[in-house]
Each structure stands twice: as C-alpha cells, then as structure tokens.
Amino acid sequence: MKWLAAAAREIAGLFVEDVGFTLCILAWVALAALALRELPVGEPWRAAIFLAGCLALLVENVLRAARKRAG
Amino acid sequence: MLSLAHAGTAIASAFVASLVEAVEALTIVLAVGTVRGWRPALAGTVAGLAFLALLVLAFGPLLARMPIEYLQLAVGVLLLLFGMRWLRKAILRAAGVIALHDEALAFADGCAALRAAHPRRGWDAIAVITAFKAVVLEGLEVVFIVLAVGAVGGLLVPASLGALAACALVAIAGCAVHRPLARIPENTLKFAVGVLLSAFGAFWVGEGLGLHWPGDDLAILGIAALFLAAAAAAAPLARGESAG
Numbered sequence: 001m002k003w004l005a006a007a008a009r010e011i012a013g014l015f016v017e018d019v020g021f022t023l024c025i026l027a028w029v030a031l032a033a034l035a036l037r038e039l040p041v042g043e044p045w046r047a048a049i050f051l052a053g054c055l056a057l058l059v060e061n062v063l064r065a066a067r068k069r070a071g
Numbered sequence: 072m073l074s075l076a077h078a079g080t081a082i083a084s085a086f087v088a089s090l091v092e093a094v095e096a097l098t099i100v101l102a103v104g105t106v107r108g109w110r111p112a113l114a115g116t117v118a119g120l121a122f123l124a125l126l127v128l129a130f131g132p133l134l135a136r137m138p139i140e141y142l143q144l145a146v147g148v149l150l151l152l153f154g155m156r157w158l159r160k161a162i163l164r165a166a167g168v169i170a171l172h173d174e175a176l177a178f179a180d181g182c183a184a185l186r187a188a189h190p191r192r193g194w195d196a197i198a199v200i201t202a203f204k205a206v207v208l209e210g211l212e213v214v215f216i217v218l219a220v221g222a223v224g225g226l227l228v229p230a231s232l233g234a235l236a237a238c239a240l241v242a243i244a245g246c247a248v249h250r251p252l253a254r255i256p257e258n259t260l261k262f263a264v265g266v267l268l269s270a271f272g273a274f275w276v277g278e279g280l281g282l283h284w285p286g287d288d289l290a291i292l293g294i295a296a297l298f299l300a301a302a303a304a305a306a307p308l309a310r311g312e313s314a315g
Binding site: 010011014015016017018021022025026029032033036037043044046047050051054055057058059061062063065066067069070 | 151160
C-alpha cells in the first residue's frame with residue numbers, strides 16, 4: 001500500500017505545487033464556466049477575459065512567492 | 072481538421088518536455104552505471120521505458136473514446152494546472168528566487184547515495200530499482216504530456232515519436248560524453264514547455280466551455296505569445312520583489 005500512496009502523491013505532484021495557486025486556477029475555471037456566458041460582451045471578448053484571468057493569476061502568484069521568499 | 076500550428080506545437084511540447092525529463096533521468100542512470108555497474112542501470116532503464124510505453128498504450132486509446140467536449144475540458148484543466156506549475160517554477164528559477172536544477176550536483180548526490188547503499192550481491196536490486204524509479208518518475212510527466220496533447224488532438228503517435236526522439240537524442244549524447252548533460256539550458260526549456268502547455272490548457276478549457284477563440288487553432292500561437300510575454304515580464308519583477 002505504501003507504494004500506492006507514493007505513486008498517488010507523485011501523480012498529484014504533477015499538478016499541485018502551491019495549493020493556493022492550484023485552487024485559484026480551479027476557481028477561475030469554475031467562475032468562467034458559470035459567469036462568462038452571462039457577460040454582455042462579444043464572443044471573442046469572453047475568451048480574452050478568460051485568458052487575461054489566467055495570466056493575472058500567474059503573475060500575481062509569482063510575485064507573491066518572490067515576496068514570501070524575501071520576507 | 073488539425074492545423075499545422077496545433078500539430079506542430081503539440082509535437083514540439085512533447086519533444087522539449089521529454090528532452091528536459093530525459094536529461095534528469097540520464098543523470099541518475101549515469102550515477103547508477105558509474106557506481107553499481109552498467110548492466111543493472113540498463114535493465115532498470117529498459118524496464119522503466121517499457122512501463123511508460125504501457126501507460127501510453129493503455130490510457131491513450133481509452134482517452135480517445137471520451138466525448139471530445141468533456142475530454143477538452145478535463146485535459147485542458149489538467150494541462151493548465153500542469154503547464155502553469157512548470158511556468159511558475161521556471162519564472163521563479165529565472166528570477167533567482169529558487170535555485171536552478173544542477174545536474175552535476177544531482178549526479179554527485181546520486182553517486183554518494185549509491186556508494187553508501189548495501190554492497191551488491193548477485194543481482195543488484197538497488198541499482199535496478201534506482202534506475203527504474205528515475206526513468207518512471209521523470210517519464211510520468213512526459214507520459215502525461217503525450218497523452219494530453221495526443222489524445223485531444225488525435226496526435227498520440229506523432230507526440231509519442233517526438234518524445235521518443237528526444238529520449239534517443241539524450242541517450243546518444245549521454246553515451247558520447249559519459250557525464251550528466253549539465254550544459255543543457257534546462258530552465259529555458261522548462262520555460263518554453265510551460266508556455267506551450269499553459270497555452271494548450273487555456274485553449275482547450277476555452278473550447279470545452281464553448282468560448283470562441285479568434286483565429287480558431289491559430290489562437291494557440293497567440294495565447295502562447297501572451298503567456299511568454301507575461302512570464303518574461305514577471306521574471307524581472309519577481310527578482311525585484313525578492314531583492315527587497
């Protein structure tokens with residue numbers, strides 16, 4: 001059973017390093033699924049908003065990690 | 072019908088990711104071969120590669136049977152998590168916030184651990200298992216990428232060939248120099264793979280959610296360019312933040 005737990009940890013580690021970052025991405029995808037269709041904007045804008053959110057999450061998390069290391 | 076942009080980026084992702092992971096696996100296999108002998112190192116490597124090939128053969132056709140909308144969304148979310156994790160780490164390494172992966176140090180550590188392990192008697196199980204684990208653990212990421220980009224885009228065979236070509240290239244280079252490939256710009260390659268996989272992830276999640284990307288498949292290149300620009304801008308900012 002120990003090897004099974006180790007394998008599960010290894011597979012989870014492929015996707016999760018910073019739990020907060022992972023949860024933010026999942027929350028953004030969920031929000032996009034629920035709310036983007038309701039926005040009164042043109043079709044390509046919805047995709048652009050989704051992408052902008054992903055980029056913002058990445059930059060914000062990187063800067064937060066850098067600040068954490070410094071402090 | 073898949074565009075060249077789609078197929079090309081999928082195969083390039085599998086090739087470059089495989090290159091990075093194969094370099095890391097080679098370091099451990101070289102340590103095993105140098106300290107405990109080449110026969111168990113090769114046996115462990117071949118067994119590891121066979122196991123990884125089995126995973127691709129088992130899960131590839133299975134994924135291909137899923138309805139495309141669910142597959143795009145599920146694989147897109149996983150690729151987004153996986154790609155952005157790689158990209159985040161590569162940015163932090165480029166910014167000097169976390170240390171770069173050092174193949175020479177990993178080789179020295181591996182050799183020291185193998186020397187300290189039980190002396191070999193008959194079949195050297197420790198050496199075989201160490202090489203097997205290195206190949207499987209590093210290869211799991213490649214298998215995921217091959218399955219993800221291969222299954223959704225119907226590119227399982229080309230993506231697998233891209234990954235195999237990278238492994239062969241690293242094996243040939245490793246045999247030629249008999250040293251860890253410390254000069255490979257690993258972080259730059261990880262940066263590139265992170266950008267490509269994040270772009271695929273965002274594209275497929277968008278497709279799965281029914282969003283319309285301008286330019287259809289060509290949008291992947293634009294998304295990748297934006298991820299690259301954001302990552303390139305974030306690295307100096309992070310360096311500034313960590314410096315105080």
